[in-house]
Amino acid sequence: xxxxxxxxxxxxxxxxxxxxxxxxxxxxxxxxxxxxxxxxxxxxxxxxxxxxxxxxxxxxxxxxxxxxxxxxxxxxxxxxxxxxxxxxxxxxxxxxxxxxxxxxxxxxxxxxxxxxxxxxxxxxxxxxxxxxxxxxxxxxxxxxxxxxxxxxxxxxxxxxxxxxxxxxxxxxxxxxxxxxxxxxxxxxxxxxxxxxxxxxxxxxxxxxxxxxxxxxxxxxxxxxxxxxxxxxxxxxxxxxxxxxxxxxxxxxxxxxxxxxxxxxxxxxxxxxxxxxxx
Amino acid sequence: xxxxxxxxxxxxxxxxxxxxxxxxxxxxxxxxxxxxxxxxxxxxxxxxxxxxxxxxxxxxxxxxxxxxxxxxxxxxxxxxxxxxxxxxxxxxxxxxxxxxxxxxxxxxxxxxxxxxxxxxxxxxxxxxxxxxxxxxxxxxxxxxxxxxxxxxxxxxxxxxxxxxxxxxxxxxxxxxxxxxx
Numbered sequence: 017x018x019x020x021x022x023x024x025x026x027x028x029x030x031x032x033x034x035x036x037x038x039x040x041x042x043x044x045x046x047x048x049x050x051x052x053x054x055x056x057x058x059x060x061x062x063x064x065x066x067x068x069x070x071x072x073x074x075x076x077x078x079x080x081x082x083x084x085x086x087x088x089x090x091x092x093x094x095x096x097x098x099x100x101x102x103x104x105x106x107x108x109x110x111x112x113x114x115x116x117x118x119x120x121x122x123x124x125x126x127x128x129x130x131x132x133x134x135x136x137x138x139x140x141x142x143x144x145x146x147x148x149x150x151x152x153x154x155x156x157x158x159x160x161x162x163x164x165x166x167x168x169x170x171x172x173x174x175x176x177x178x179x180x181x182x183x184x185x186x187x188x189x190x191x192x193x194x195x196x197x198x199x200x201x202x203x204x205x206x207x208x209x210x211x212x213x214x215x216x217x218x219x220x221x222x223x224x225x226x227x228x229x230x231x232x233x234x235x236x237x238x239x240x241x242x243x244x245x246x247x248x249x250x251x252x253x254x255x256x257x258x259x260x261x262x263x264x265x266x267x268x269x270x271x272x273x274x275x276x277x278x279x280x281x282x283x284x285x286x287x288x289x290x291x292x293x294x
Numbered sequence: 295x296x297x298x299x300x301x302x303x304x305x306x307x308x309x310x311x312x313x314x315x316x317x318x319x320x321x322x323x324x325x326x327x328x329x330x331x332x333x334x335x336x337x338x339x340x341x342x343x344x345x346x347x348x349x350x351x352x353x354x355x356x357x358x359x360x361x362x363x364x365x366x367x368x369x370x371x372x373x374x375x376x377x378x379x380x381x382x383x384x385x386x387x388x389x390x391x392x393x394x395x396x397x398x399x400x401x402x403x404x405x406x407x408x409x410x411x412x413x414x415x416x417x418x419x420x421x422x423x424x425x426x427x428x429x430x431x432x433x434x435x436x437x438x439x440x441x442x443x444x445x446x447x448x449x450x451x452x453x454x455x456x457x458x459x460x461x462x463x464x465x466x467x468x469x470x471x472x473x474x475x
Contacts, residue, residue, distance in 0.1 A: 254399075
C-alpha cells in the first residue's frame with residue numbers, strides 16, 4: 017500500500033485552485049481569439065475582446081478571472097493501492113480551504129435556506145471513484161452559480177431517442193439565453209440513472225475544449241448539437257452572433273431498458289479546471 | 295447607437311435619453327447589492343427603517359466581489375445574474391433608484407417598472423471580473439458586513455463600461471433565440 021502525506025495532497029489542491037481561478041485554459045483562450053475573428057457584429061467582437069483582455073489581465077496581476085470563484089468541485093480517482101494519511105476527505109478539504117483563503121477567492125457556499133455563508137467555501141463537492149493502481153488523480157473545477165442555475169435534468173422515454181435529446185438540449189440553451197455568460201461550454205450526460213446523468217454531464221466539462229469524445233459516433237453528436245446551439249443566434253453575452261457555445265461535451269453510460277436519463281450542465285466561458293496526479 | 299460618458303448617481307434626463315444598445319461609461323458612486331442584501335433592504339423598508347444609502351438616482355451593481363488582494367481596492371468584480379433580483383427591483387425603482395447593472399434577462403415586471411419610473415438596466419460583461427475591477431478606484435463596506443461577499447459596498451467607479459440592455463421606453467437589446475419556445 018502506497019501512503020501519501022496529507023500535506024502533499026492539500027498543497028496540490030491549494031495550488032491547483034489558485035492557478036485555475038487565475039489562468040484560463042489555453043484552448044479556451046485560443047477559442048476566444050478565433051471567435052473574435054469570425055464574429056460579424058461589433059457587440060460580439062467587443063465582448064470577446066473584453067474576455068481576451070480579462071484573461072491577459074488576470075494572468076498578469078493574479079486577479080481571479082471571475083468574481084464567482086465557484087463551488088469547489090473535485091473529481092477524484094483513487095487507486096485501490098494508495099491511501100492518504102489522516103484521510104482523503106480531510107486532506108482535500110484542508111487544501112481547498114487554504115486555496116480559497118490564500119488566493120483571495122470568494123467563498124460562496126451557504127446554508128440552502130438560511131443563506132448563512134459557511135465562511136470558508138466548505139464543503140467541497142467531491143466525486144470519488146476507486147480505480148486500479150496506486151495513483152491519486154484529482155481534478156478541480158471552480159463552478160460558478162450563474163451557469164449552474166441554467167443546468168437541467170430530465171427523464172426522457174426511450175422512444176424520444178436522439179431527437180428528444182437534441183430538442184431538450186437546444187431548447188435549454190435557447191431558454192437560458194444570455195444568463196449563463198455565453199459563449200458557454202455544454203456538458204451533456206446521457207444514460208446512467210437519475211443521479212448519474214448530471215454527474216456525467218459535469219464530468220464531460222473536464223475534457224479539454226479541443227478534445228472530442230473518443231467515440232466517433234458520440235463526437236458527431238457533439239458536433240451536431242454545437243451547430244444547432246450556435247444557430248440560435250444568441251451570441252457572446254446574448255448580444256447576438258455566431259458564438260453561443262464553444263463546445264458540447266457528451267458523456268454516455270448504459271441505462272435501464274425503461275429509461276433515458278438526460279442532463280445538461282451549463283458551463284460559462286470562464287471554464288476553470290486543473291488536474292494533478294500524485 | 296450612441297456612446298455616452300455619464301455620472302452616478304444618475305439624473306432623470308440622463309436615463310430618459312438612453313436607448314437599448316447605447317454604450318455608457320459611468321463615473322461616480324454606485325452601490326453593490328445581490329440576493330441576501332436585497333432581502334435585507336426589503337425587510338428594512340417593511341419596518342420603515344432608513345436604508346444604508348440614498349436610493350434617489352442610485353445605481354445598484356449586482357456583484358459579489360472576491361476579497362481585495364493587498365494593494366487593491368477590490369478583488370475581481372464582474373456582474374452576477376440579474377434575474378434573481380427581479381423580485382426586488384420594481385420596488386427600488388418606485389422609490390427613486392435609477393439603474394441596475396448585471397447580466398442576463400429581466401422579467402416583464404422589471405421592464406414595466408423601468409418604463410413607469412424612468413429607469414434603465416445596464417449589462418456588463420459577465421466573467422470579466424479582473425477587467426472591470428480596473429475601473430473601480432475605491433470600495434467601502436457600508437452595510438450588512440455579516441453577509442461577506444454579499445455585503446453592501448459603496449464603490450467609486452471611473453469609466454465603467456456598460457451597455458444599455460433595457461431602456462425606459464420598452465427597448466431591449468438581447469437577441470431573440472432562433473428556436474420555437
